[in-house]
Amino acid sequence: MIKHSAYALGATLYMPATRPDILDVVFGEKIQGLRSLVVCLEDAVADTDVQQALANLKNLLLGIEARGGRPSSGPILFVRPRDAEMAAVLNDWSLMRHVDGFVVPKLRLSNIGQWQQAVTRSELMLMPTLETPEVFDPGAMVELRSAMLEQLPGRIIALRIGGNDLMGCLGLRRNPAMTLYSTPMSYVIPMLCGVMGSAGFALTAPVFEQLNTPYLLEQELALDMAHGLVGKTAIHPSQIAVIHRALQVTLEDLNSARQILSESAPAVFKFNDAMCEPATHYKWAQTVIERAHWQGVRTECGNPSDTFGGSLRLAELVG
Numbered sequence: 001m002i003k004h005s006a007y008a009l010g011a012t013l014y015m016p017a018t019r020p021d022i023l024d025v026v027f028g029e030k031i032q033g034l035r036s037l038v039v040c041l042e043d044a045v046a047d048t049d050v051q052q053a054l055a056n057l058k059n060l061l062l063g064i065e066a067r068g069g070r071p072s073s074g075p076i077l078f079v080r081p082r083d084a085e086m087a088a089v090l091n092d093w094s095l096m097r098h099v100d101g102f103v104v105p106k107l108r109l110s111n112i113g114q115w116q117q118a119v120t121r122s123e124l125m126l127m128p129t130l131e132t133p134e135v136f137d138p139g140a141m142v143e144l145r146s147a148m149l150e151q152l153p154g155r156i157i158a159l160r161i162g163g164n165d166l167m168g169c170l171g172l173r174r175n176p177a178m179t180l181y182s183t184p185m186s187y188v189i190p191m192l193c194g195v196m197g198s199a200g201f202a203l204t205a206p207v208f209e210q211l212n213t214p215y216l217l218e219q220e221l222a223l224d225m226a227h228g229l230v231g232k233t234a235i236h237p238s239q240i241a242v243i244h245r246a247l248q249v250t251l252e253d254l255n256s257a258r259q260i261l262s263e264s265a266p267a268v269f270k271f272n273d274a275m276c277e278p279a280t281h282y283k284w285a286q287t288v289i290e291r292a293h294w295q296g297v298r299t300e301c302g303n304p305s306d307t308f309g310g311s312l313r314l315a316e317l318v319g
Contacts, residue, residue, distance in 0.1 A: 003100060003125060004076055006158040006202035007287075007294040009231040010035035011243035014080075016044035017053035023063040028074050031237050033244065036076040041086065042105045050082070061095035070098060078103050078127060084114035091119050101125030101157065106165075108132050109144050116151045126155045127204075131162025133169045135188060141195045149199060158230060159196055161189060163206025176210050179220040193227050205232040214242060221246035228287075248298040249291050257285035257292075 013031070015022055017039045024030040025037060039060070045053045057079065064070055070077065079096075080103035081087040087102055104115055107128035119126065128148070134140040148156060163180050166188060167173060174180055181189070185206065196203055205224040208217045217239065224232060225246060232243045249257075252272050259271050260278050268277050278285075 003123070004157060005290060005294055006204075006230045007247070007291050008035060008076060009158060009204060010247060010295060011234040011240040012036040012038060012078075012204065012231055013075075013234045013237065013240065014038045014040050014044060017041045017057045017060075017079075018045060018049055020056070022056075022060050026060070026064065026074055026077060027067070027071055031240070033240055034075045034237070035244075036078070036231070038078045038080050038103050040080045040103075042080050042082045045082075057090075058093070058095065061093070061098050064098040065095060076100050078125075080105060084111060084118040087115065088118035091121055091124070096121065096124070099124065101127060103160065104128040106132050106162075107144070108134055109140065109147055112144070112147050112151055119155075122155075124155075125157045126152060127158055127160055128156060129160040129162045129165075130192065131160075131165035135166055135192070136169070138191055138195060141192065145196055145199050145201070148201070156201065158202040158204050159192075160204050160233070161185075161192060161206050161229075164209065166206075174209065176213065177216070179216055179223060180206055180208075181220065181223045189227055189229075193229070197228060202230045203228075205229040207233040207235050208239065209235060211236055211238065217242055218246065230291075244295060245298065247291060247295040249288050249295070250298055253288050254292050254297055257288035260285040261289070 011034070013034055013036070015025065015037065021030060022037075022039060025034065028034070039057060041050065041053050041057065077099050078101050079090060079099055081090055082105070087104075090096055090102075101124045102119060104126055107115065107130065115126070115128075130141075134144070163185055164174075166185065167183060170184060172183065174183060180186075189205075192203060205221075208220055210216065221232065221243060231247065234240050234243060256271050256274070256276060259265060259269070260276050260281050265276075265278050267279065268275060270276070
């Protein structure tokens with residue numbers, strides 16, 4: 001059973017399971033404003049460090065247990081195993097009750113059954129990553145979509161688009177002066193949004209790997225939002241506030257959404273100099289309200305460097 005909205009993910013930060021300070025991050029004592037965290041046992045951990053990483057993960061969970069559980073204000077917590085075999089082992093740890101779910105690396109049609117069998121705890125959400133060569137084939141994605149609906153119903157909070165791995169499949173790396181949408185991902189991302197989004201799956205945006213071009217990050221985020229992506233992976237805490245601001249809705253969109261969802265709304269009407277048609281725009285309006293609930297509403301005085309600067313929560317606006 002999904003415990004969180006996909007819009008609650010916000011900026012998702014990955015941390016190697018070998019780091020000694022993860023407990024501080026989980027309890028909100030180290031990175032302010034973080035809304036989702038992935039403790040990684042896969043790509044971020046060398047083969048020689050796997051046992052140390054597993055021991056560190058167990059110590060993290062013991063630390064959470066010793067404090068009486070995670071705080072409600074802390075980030076959503078995921079663990080990324082290396083494969084389904086490792087996931088099956090972790091699934092049997094009683095301390096996994098302190099984790100919200102698994103990130104599934106390199107999900108494909110050939111291994112989805114292994115993951116179904118490995119993760120038997122119904123309370124653990126799944127966040128599969130689409131990052132293998134099959135992702136470039138729309139037909140393969142249609143088959144994977146059907147398999148996820150059949151074998152993992154109600155388990156998937158969102159699908160991650162693994163941009164760097166997909167570029168790697170082509171022997172490419174993003175030009176640091178361009179957004180990902182100036183690469184072959186300009187084909188992949190819209191295709192996945194259509195194939196997976198039409199079946200109700202939320203998708204999160206690939207990582208932006210440059211730290212010295214924040215203006216490009218903002219441009220890429222605008223395109224992420226235009227494609228309906230619900231969050232984005234962060235590689236550094238400095239990106240978190242920028243991502244969260246991009247996820248906020250404008251007051252104009254919020255007011256339009258309220259008008260469209262109103263029981264008294266006419267079949268077609270003009271609002272904010274745009275045509276509104278509830279029969280067509282109803283789902284868009286619902287997502288705007290949900291985004292506003294989790295990420296806030298952007299106002300003119302907002303400062304991208306401040307996670308909550310210039311933003312209002314939906315409750316504040318309707319209270």
